[in-house]
Amino acid sequence: MSAKIINGKEIAQDIKEGLKKRVQALPMTPGLAVVLVGDDPASQVYVRNKEKACQEVGFYSEVHRLAEDTSEQELLDLIEQLNNNPKIHGILVQLPLPKHIDERKVINQILPTKDVDGFHPINAGALLIGEKGLKPCTPKGCIRLIKEMGLDITGKKAVVVGRSNIVGKPVVLMLLQENATVEICHSRTQDLTKEVKDADILVVAIGKANFITGEMIKPGAIVIDVGINRLEDGTLAGDVEFASAKEVAGYITPVPGGVGPMTIAMLLENTLEAALALMEGK
Numbered sequence: 001m002s003a004k005i006i007n008g009k010e011i012a013q014d015i016k017e018g019l020k021k022r023v024q025a026l027p028m029t030p031g032l033a034v035v036l037v038g039d040d041p042a043s044q045v046y047v048r049n050k051e052k053a054c055q056e057v058g059f060y061s062e063v064h065r066l067a068e069d070t071s072e073q074e075l076l077d078l079i080e081q082l083n084n085n086p087k088i089h090g091i092l093v094q095l096p097l098p099k100h101i102d103e104r105k106v107i108n109q110i111l112p113t114k115d116v117d118g119f120h121p122i123n124a125g126a127l128l129i130g131e132k133g134l135k136p137c138t139p140k141g142c143i144r145l146i147k148e149m150g151l152d153i154t155g156k157k158a159v160v161v162g163r164s165n166i167v168g169k170p171v172v173l174m175l176l177q178e179n180a181t182v183e184i185c186h187s188r189t190q191d192l193t194k195e196v197k198d199a200d201i202l203v204v205a206i207g208k209a210n211f212i213t214g215e216m217i218k219p220g221a222i223v224i225d226v227g228i229n230r231l232e233d234g235t236l237a238g239d240v241e242f243a244s245a246k247e248v249a250g251y252i253t254p255v256p257g258g259v260g261p262m263t264i265a266m267l268l269e270n271t272l273e274a275a276l277a278l279m280e281g282k
């Protein structure tokens with residue numbers, strides 16, 4: 001059996017087309033500010049892609065490129081300015097930040113209603129208790145991929161490998177909200193193969209190339225591979241070994257072209273949501 005490929009690139013493109021139409025019908029222009037500190041090459045690519053995506057859907061966008069030695073206070077001041085800027089509805093600070101800056105402090109400075117990455121404690125808390133709030137883009141993209149494929153989550157056994165605040169934990173909460181029975185695994189999990197083998201829905205976000213192989217996967221499972229790993233030859237690989245996994249899984253996301261494009265589509269969707277909430281005075 002060969003799995004159906006979940007084409008994240010195509011699904012993300014459709015979502016962007018839909019957003020573009022909604023933006024054209026609005027009496028205002030949603031605005032996103034992206035802040036990049038330092039010159040990490042991967043972050044520069046991510047920021048360029050986000051800027052390009054804003055242009056595609058007709059958003060206003062600003063990119064603030066700051067030097068590596070920018071002080072924490074300078075960054076906090078910039079965020080305060082953006083919090084007060086009526087043209088800006090979403091603020092994204094590209095992570096990781098240089099070591100001398102406290103990431104938590106910076107995230108906490110962003111107005112929760114403009115926190116389109118969904119990392120502010122107010123939004124993280126809203127997700128925990130099932131209240132309305134801005135949801136983290138990558139986890140939101142994972143759930144959307146499953147739904148766009150017309151697959152049912154209710155009652156399914158879902159296993160998430162990885163427990164980071166930006167991917168693993170929020171994915172768990174979102175799957176729970178969709179009525180899956182959820183289990184979370186991490187580096188101290190005793191028998192990972194046994195746990196993974198049980199999954200009808202498997203989400204992997206560990207940052208280790210080709211770590212989950214086909215023989216660990218339950219036949220017919222839905223496999224969402226969040227990992228992005230650069231191999232020595234320069235190519236990208238996920239956390240799941242695609243070639244063996246696709247022979248066993250029912251549905252699988254490729255890397256690249258799976259979760260990655262959805263993260264950007266969800267960032268745009270969050271920015272539109274933030275702009276609409278402001279317009280409607282919510």
Ligand code: NDP
Pocket residue numbers: 138161162163164165166167168185186187188189192205206207208226227228229259260263
């Ligand atoms: P983190 O490094 O923050 O977290 C990794 C998690 O994986 C930790 O919880 C860790 O466990 C767990 N882990 C590590 N090794 C193992 C192991 N051998 N067995 C089981 N669990 C393990 O990573 P992120 O969540 O930030 O990112 C994960 C991957 O997703 C990366 O490849 C990243 O590049 C990618 N990513 C992709 C995005 C996209 O848009 N597609 C967006 C964000 C991330 P413990 O907590 O015990 O240490």
